[in-house]
Amino acid sequence: MAFKAMTSKEVTKKVFNKENLFVLDVRNESDFQDWKIEGRNFRYLNIPYFELLDGIEEIMDKIPADQEILVVCAKEGSSVMVAEMLSDAGLDVSYLQGGMKAWSEHLEPVKVGDLKDGGEVYQFVRIGKGCLSYMVISNGEAAIIDATRMTDLYLEFAEGIGATITHVFDTHLHADHISGGRAIAEQTNATYWLPPKDATEVTFDYEPLEGGIDVTIGETKINIHSLYSPGHTIGSTSFVVDEKFLLSGDILFIDSIGRPDLAGKAEDWVGDLRESLYTRYRELSEELVVLPAHFMIIDELNDDGSVAEKLGTLFEKNHGLNIEDENEFRKLVTENLPPQPNAYQEIRETNMGKINPDTEKQREMEIGPNRCAVR
Amino acid sequence: MEANKVLDAKGLACPMPIVKTKKAMNELESGQVLEVHATDKGAKNDLTAWAKSGGHELIKHEEENDVFKFWIKKG
Numbered sequence A: 001m002a003f004k005a006m007t008s009k010e011v012t013k014k015v016f017n018k019e020n021l022f023v024l025d026v027r028n029e030s031d032f033q034d035w036k037i038e039g040r041n042f043r044y045l046n047i048p049y050f051e052l053l054d055g056i057e058e059i060m061d062k063i064p065a066d067q068e069i070l071v072v073c074a075k076e077g078s079s080v081m082v083a084e085m086l087s088d089a090g091l092d093v094s095y096l097q098g099g100m101k102a103w104s105e106h107l108e109p110v111k112v113g114d115l116k117d118g119g120e121v122y123q124f125v126r127i128g129k130g131c132l133s134y135m136v137i138s139n140g141e142a143a144i145i146d147a148t149r150m151t152d153l154y155l156e157f158a159e160g161i162g163a164t165i166t167h168v169f170d171t172h173l174h175a176d177h178i179s180g181g182r183a184i185a186e187q188t189n190a191t192y193w194l195p196p197k198d199a200t201e202v203t204f205d206y207e208p209l210e211g212g213i214d215v216t217i218g219e220t221k222i223n224i225h226s227l228y229s230p231g232h233t234i235g236s237t238s239f240v241v242d243e244k245f246l247l248s249g250d251i252l253f254i255d256s257i258g259r260p261d262l263a264g265k266a267e268d269w270v271g272d273l274r275e276s277l278y279t280r281y282r283e284l285s286e287e288l289v290v291l292p293a294h295f296m297i298i299d300e301l302n303d304d305g306s307v308a309e310k311l312g313t314l315f316e317k318n319h320g321l322n323i324e325d326e327n328e329f330r331k332l333v334t335e336n337l338p339p340q341p342n343a344y345q346e347i348r349e350t351n352m353g354k355i356n357p358d359t360e361k362q363r364e365m366e367i368g369p370n371r372c373a374v375r
Numbered sequence B: 001m002e003a004n005k006v007l008d009a010k011g012l013a014c015p016m017p018i019v020k021t022k023k024a025m026n027e028l029e030s031g032q033v034l035e036v037h038a039t040d041k042g043a044k045n046d047l048t049a050w051a052k053s054g055g056h057e058l059i060k061h062e063e064e065n066d067v068f069k070f071w072i073k074k075g
Helices: A008-016 A029-034 A077-088 A099-105 A151-160 A181-188 A266-283 A311-317 A326-334 A344-352 A359-365 B016-026 B043-053
Strands: A003-006 A021-025 A042-046 A069-072 A093-096 A108-114 A120-126 A131-138 A141-145 A164-169 A191-194 A214-217 A222-228 A237-241 A245-249 A289-292 B005-009 B033-038 B057-064 B067-073
Touching: A003 A077, A008 A099, A008 A108, A029 B043, A069 A077, A069 A099, A077 A093, A093 A099, A099 A359, A108 A289, A120 A151, A131 A151, A131 A214, A131 A289, A141 A214, A151 A164, A151 A181, A164 A181, A164 A214, A181 A191, A266 A326, A289 A311, A344 A359, B005 B016, B016 B033, B016 B043, B033 B043, B043 B057, B043 B067
Parallel strands: A003 A093, A021 A042, A021 A069, A069 A093, A141 A164, A164 A191, A245 A289, B005 B033
Antiparallel strands: A108 A120, A120 A131, A131 A141, A214 A222, A222 A237, A237 A245, B033 B067, B057 B067
């Protein structure tokens, strides 16, 4: 039988459509345990490729004959080898093109809504890592929020719809991924905004993003109104776009809330986090559609692949917004936290401009899930 | 460290460093040591896990000018 390549885009479609897929992950066990391709109806078998060098007979009875099969490894090479062996044994299989490296970098644009006077908002779903970034487009101008380092994709997307990028924002200094914001602003002459309280150590110029600032995109006065909401970092700032969307950064997610410890200040910032979530956000309209900077679990995706929910619904359903007792809240966000993101200190230093690792090193630093949330 | 055989797997991408290591290992006697040089970043975790699952012992590893060196004793 034949074997063929499956792209990250094709796998993303299967995740969005909740299709069935049998994932044969041939990376070593610790890498698989740490991070894998997630899909609601995906099934898994993890067996390292180096256990299969003498043949695949021992796993043949564990591989379903009636399901689509995808062989996955870190960079592609080993999955091609195993896919070929399975194909020689009579199975119809695919391998993941570019491996988990490509999966980590894939961005899928999903439209999340229209603006009142024309224009639209797109969410870029980084499906493999759970990072979400945004493009707000109005009258030929575009703003980008929380861009990843895969900057070409945003530039091409803006060009494709005939928009000029005029403003680039980071809601906070990211610890889980390398920001593409500064690079995009440099290439397009756009203004780069960063919260000054997160930027005390940065080595570059930026426009200070503080609460109460209004930025207009396009001629139709689409307002991006900033709202100081510390807690995940001391500078964390949210945006209300067009009085309709709440870009919540890493403060509030769909089924979880931001963790306050990634800059080493959990105890200091837990009060800020509570104030942002339980007081400042409470003053906002419950009709706002929350657009976070991350998802943690695949169940947070809507049917169209977007990650968005009304603020009122989150006040009802998000556990992190419903902890009456302050001590209990403090415990949740400071104790038993998930492991910190891979290389998060180096990632923060890169985002400050202190170190400039090459692309290969940046890829390696970003390996794994984002881990910015607590549930 | 004294090795009975040296395998140059520099410049090879996964899975080749392990494929070659396995072949070289087949030619050694139990207790003999194979020295492997590789540049693939994944080699370290994979060789460690492979050696363990095959009953071999990873005696030592070091990194020198982006080259990873491993000494594996055949089990």
